Every structure is written in structure tokens, then in C-alpha cells.
Amino acid sequence: MSAHEASLTNVPELHFVQYHISKEEEYLPVIRQLISKDLSEPYSIYVYRYFLLQWPDLCYMAQDADQNLIGVVVSKLEHHRSGTHRGYIAMLAVEEAHRGKGIATKLVRIAIDAMAQRNADEIVLETEITNTASLKLYEGLGFLRSKRLYRYYLNGNTAFRLVLYLKEGTGLKCPVHPSAAGGEMRSEY
Template sequence: MSNVSYSAPPGIRYVQYESSKEAEYVPKIRQLISKDLSEPYSIYVYRYFLYQWGNLCFMAMDDKDNLAGVVVSKLEPHRGGPLRGYIAMLATKESYRGNGIATALVRMALDAMIARNADEVALETEETNSAAMKLYERLGFLRSKKLHRYYLNGNSAYRLVLYLKEGVGMIPTYDPYADLPPSAEPLVDIEKNNPNQ
């Protein structure tokens, strides 16, 4: 992690995910996220993110090593264009909400992405999740698109984007499936694990 100091409530410390502690961390991460988020993720989704981008996953742990919060992210080129960070999952245990933990975790992920030369960061959040919308908009994210009935529960979402460099929004991208027949298009979006897309 960088030398930036992140405020933590008493009894909370921030740690970066370590693959050597997978057996300890992954069950805690899955339990917290499955309780808080509307999408059911399989173990393979967690492994997809944590194996490749564990250095972009940060956790808030209490003094008994219980998970108080987590952010899971990735960073890769987006459709031949900008280097895009993606915040896939963010959750804070209900008893710890309102203490700035989620904000600190997102800032850690953003700082890690910036250190790796990210151009932009994107995410989706339910349109009804006003607390998350406020958190991300306070950090400079902009609503770029409304996604109707995006989640399996039928709720719509907003895609939010944070441009980290000037002019990034103008970088051209391409659709990798534009020239493929419909039968060759992917059936599963790994970021959401939503086969009904």
C-alpha cells in the first residue's frame, strides 16, 4: 500500500489481500458480500478477481480478525482503449457502517489503480442504493449510463465512471463482438455472473 494514511475507527485496521491467506480470507469475503449485495456470486467469480488482482483488494479487519469491510477490484484495458479499473464489490458489515470504512477502502483501491497508471475507474450500483451513490459521487464518480433491470432481482443500476486523466473519455474503444454472429456472443458477464444478460 502507499504511504497515504487512511482513517480507521478504533479497533479497525486495513489490510491488503494476500493469496497466501486465501483459506482464511475468501470465506469471510464471500460471507460479507453475499449478505450485502444483490447478486449471487460463485466461488469462481471471487477467484477470477482475487487470483489476478488480489493487490487491488483491501479489507477492514476488527481486533478479533473479523471482516468489517472489503473492496474487490480489477484493472485491465477496456475494449482496446483506456486502462480501466473496475470496482466489482464493496461491502461493509452493518454494525460498522457510517464510520468511513467504505470510503477508505474505495480510496485504497483507487490509489492502487492510480499507482498502476489507470486511466479511469468504473462500477455499477443499484439505483436504489443512495448511500453508495453518495459515496461514489463524493469521490468524483459521474453517472454515465442507466442500466434497466441490470440485476437478477430486477433492479436497475447506474454505471458510474471516474476519469483519472484528462481526455480519457474521448479515447476510442471497439466492440470485440461487433463482427461475430449472435451465436458467438458471450452468455456470461464475469463481472456480474449474470447468465440472463
């Protein structure tokens, strides 16, 4: 048993469930409340609905024994201009009282597995450069720092873009520009 699995055994009757649109009225307010406590960006209801209505199958929640929501990961998967099938982890939050128990790691692993099963080439996300807990979590799962995004957040903080390559050679693909003659590929990086 890994340290991660051992830490989850310290959480009695923890359940991981997939978001379902039919339960939007029940889940959405609780998801918004949980995420708004932790993330640097104030998201409107439309941002949540953008993700949850288009990719409900890529939103996973952790619930305690009483079915209270204690953690959530919100993701999407679509084709990127580089030609990759790119997953994106938009939001991750765990109630403060339940942190350090492996719940965030489990939620991210579930999301990674779901995107890999849907043929994702890579998964990206952004996190504040000062968020050492987040960086440790993602880098522990194999994510690499790919770009520094200065003053990325509304609060003026800088972010790292992190990427997890799921398929060999994915990081070598270059964005396709419509203006490129003869189907040439040029890199923007």
C-alpha cells in the same frame, strides 16, 4: 482533519490490509459471507476466485482490533476495448454494525490509489439506482453517472454505471472496432 478522517478515529485499532493468495482459506469464506449479505447478485465461488486470484493486489480489507473482517473492496484493472486502462470496482461491503464510520470510503480510496499507481485511466462500477448510500459515497469521491442499465441485476433492478476519470481526456476515447477500416475509431455511445 477531514470529516472522513475524523470518523475513522471513532473506530479503535482499525487496520486496512491487502488480500494475499496464501491466506485464501482464511479470507475467502469470510469475504463471501460479508459480501453475500449486502449485494444484489449471488456470486459463485468462481467469481470471487476470478478477481482474487488475478488481482489480489486490488482487494483490500478492513479489520477490527481482533482482526475480524468488517469490510472489503474487490477490484480489477485491465485494458478496455476503448484503449483505456480501466479499473473496475466489483464488490464493496461493510458490516452493518460498522457503517457510517468512513470505512467504505477508505476502502474505495485505497483501491482508487492502487489503480492510479498502476496507471489506470478510469475506474468504473455499477450500483443499483435505489442504493442512495452507495451513490452518495461514490459521487462524493468524484464518480459520475455515465449510463443507466435497465434491469441490470438478476432481481430486475436497474443500475447506474459510474465512472471516475483519472486522466484528462479519458472520457473522450471511443471503442476500437476490429471491423473499422484503416484503424478508424467509432463510438458505440
